[in-house]
Amino acid sequence: MNSAADVVVIGGGPGGSVCAAQLARHGRSTIVLERAAFPRFHLGESLLPQSLVVFEEIGVLDALKARFLEKYGARFHDDRRGKRERFSFDAAWKPAASHAFQVPRDAFDALLLDHARACGADVRERWTVERVVTDERGRAVGVDAISADGAPVRIDARFVVDASGRDALTAHATGATTKIGGLDQTALYAHYEGVPREEGKLAGDIDIVLFGSGPPPEPGGAGPGAPAASGARGGEAPARASAGARPNWFWFIPFKDGRTSVGAVVSRAWMRDRRARLGVVGDVATSLFDVAVSESPTAARLLEGATRLWPRAEATADFSYRVRATSGAGWLAVGDAGGFIDPLFSTGAHLAITGGKLAADAVARALDAPEEERSVVGAWDARVRAGAETFILAVQAFYAGPLVDYLFAEEKHTALRRSITSLLAGDVYSDAVWLRDTRLRLQEMLASVGAAAG
Numbered sequence: 085m086n087s088a089a090d091v092v093v094i095g096g097g098p099g100g101s102v103c104a105a106q107l108a109r110h111g112r113s114t115i116v117l118e119r120a121a122f123p124r125f126h127l128g129e130s131l132l133p134q135s136l137v138v139f140e141e142i143g144v145l146d147a148l149k150a151r152f153l154e155k156y157g158a159r160f161h162d163d164r165r166g167k168r169e170r171f172s173f174d175a176a177w178k179p180a181a182s183h184a185f186q187v188p189r190d191a192f193d194a195l196l197l198d199h200a201r202a203c204g205a206d207v208r209e210r211w212t213v214e215r216v217v218t219d220e221r222g223r224a225v226g227v228d229a230i231s232a233d234g235a236p237v238r239i240d241a242r243f244v245v246d247a248s249g250r251d252a253l254t255a256h257a258t259g260a261t262t263k264i265g266g267l268d269q270t271a272l273y274a275h276y277e278g279v280p281r282e283e284g285k286l287a288g289d290i291d292i293v294l295f296g297s298g299p300p301p302e303p304g305g306a307g308p309g310a311p312a313a314s315g316a317r318g319g320e321a322p323a324r325a326s327a328g329a330r331p332n333w334f335w336f337i338p339f340k341d342g343r344t345s346v347g348a349v350v351s352r353a354w355m356r357d358r359r360a361r362l363g364v365v366g367d368v369a370t371s372l373f374d375v376a377v378s379e380s381p382t383a384a385r386l387l388e389g390a391t392r393l394w395p396r397a398e399a400t401a402d403f404s405y406r407v408r409a410t411s412g413a414g415w416l417a418v419g420d421a422g423g424f425i426d427p428l429f430s431t432g433a434h435l436a437i438t439g440g441k442l443a444a445d446a447v448a449r450a451l452d453a454p455e456e457e458r459s460v461v462g463a464w465d466a467r468v469r470a471g472a473e474t475f476i477l478a479v480q481a482f483y484a485g486p487l488v489d490y491l492f493a494e495e496k497h498t499a500l501r502r503s504i505t506s507l508l509a510g511d512v513y514s515d516a517v518w519l520r521d522t523r524l525r526l527q528e529m530l531a532s533v534g535a536a537a538g
């Protein structure tokens with residue numbers, strides 16, 4: 085077994101396996117070290133259309149088409165206003181693809197990792213990287229790992245890619261993570277069967293269901309956060325549009341085999357309030373998931389006849405962070421290892437997939453021309469960071485209120501609607517005029533409510 089390669093990739097999630105597949109396609113010897121044995125569960129089940137450009141380039145698109153449900157749009161529901169709005173990806177400025185995929189991540193990640201193998205990468209599961217090794221000048225020159233049979237092994241490499249996800253191996257080693265202001269959310273989630281779906285192409289849409297974050301509704305009464313008629317169309321009796329009050333929300337992600345992933349994303353304040361108010365003890369995640377369902381008429385309707393397939397709901401908290409340094413001499417960090425944004429717009433896997441592919445191109449170039457490493461990797465870093473920052477702006481404008489108001493406005497400026505659709509499709513890596521305008525609009529939205537981008 086080799087203990088040296090051109091590139092060592094830490095982690096075999098979407099960021100690591102796409103990067104490794106592309107490096108192998110560039111003819112680079114690549115070792116992927118993945119701590120888990122695949123398949124394994126993972127969050128991040130709704131993809132974006134722009135990732136299909138990468139899937140096609142690395143030669144895995146047909147395999148994905150055969151396995152996974154196609155997602156043609158995103159539906160937003162607001163229980164506080166009694167409104168629903170659908171964004172169809174084919175209405176984007178430059179639709180690279182009309183659809184994305186909804187993917188149970190155990191199957192999806194295993195398929196991508198196998199694809200990296202098929203492209204020529206040396207993939208080793210149940211290997212854990214302990215640290216990146218640097219030389220006397222501080223350049224990354226390999227990793228120290230524990231092999232599948234428990235032996236310590238050093239692997240030398242000309243370049244190291246950190247794709248370790250939210251473990252963020254390199255960032256945590258240097259204390260380079262910072263929280264993103266105002267995104268202290270908790271997600272409570274489980275898989276279901278029997279959740280009703282729309283017909284035809286609409287069956288694969290993601291549903292994002294906003295519900296109130298204020299005090300719970302009085303039984304039988306219209307307290308703050310009380311629902312309007314669920315699923316009502318624009319113009320029908322909205323109770324109170326609570327613009328300004330930060331919404332909690334559900335995701336409903338349908339899979340091809342009939343299962344649906346359901347998650348509630350709630351604020352820390354909501355968690356604290358409901359725990360205290362209801363005296364929740366024991367299985368907190370499941371109890372509070374059920375409380376969230378009871379506070380969202382749309383979620384309650386969708387789950388009415390459905391069966392939870394897991395014994396209990398799971399929870400994960402406080403997931404949003406930036407990383408100050410995402411590259412250096414001989415290394416870079418892709419996907420969640422380089423930062424993570426609230427999952428509102430299903431952006432994480434796309435950032436990992438596209439960032440991973442672009443990283444492979446940059447690293448292959450740097451290996452060919454070492455004198456260009458700094459500029460090539462620096463350009464990669466700037467491009468990937470700009471894409472992520474656009475999504476951060478959108479998420480902040482959403483939680484601050486103005487973007488939600490815009491999504492549900494009766495009259496929408498056609499160009500801005502296209503721009504929002506393009507963002508929802510993941511089109512954040514170009515220097516198109518519409519994208520620059522959209523960043524400005526999002527900044528103006530934040531300024532209009534006195535919220536600074538940050």
Ligand SMILES: Cc1cc2nc3c(=O)[nH]c(=O)nc-3n(C[C@H](O)[C@H](O)[C@H](O)COP(=O)(O)OP(=O)(O)OC[C@H]3O[C@@H](n4cnc5c(N)ncnc54)[C@H](O)[C@@H]3O)c2cc1C
Nearest residue numbers: 095097098099119127128130213249271419420427432433
């Ligand atoms: C609540 C929630 C909901 C989400 N929903 C969505 C969604 O709908 N759509 C979407 O696109 N994204 C979503 N995401 C984000 C998504 O999960 C991630 O952005 C995505 O998985 C990032 O891919 P990655 O390859 O960077 O990291 P990962 O997928 O996390 O892969 C990292 C891999 O590295 C391995 N690893 C870690 N440390 C080591 C080590 N030391 N040695 C060896 N291997 C190691 C891990 O085992 C793992 O397999 C969501 C996230 C959260 C928290």
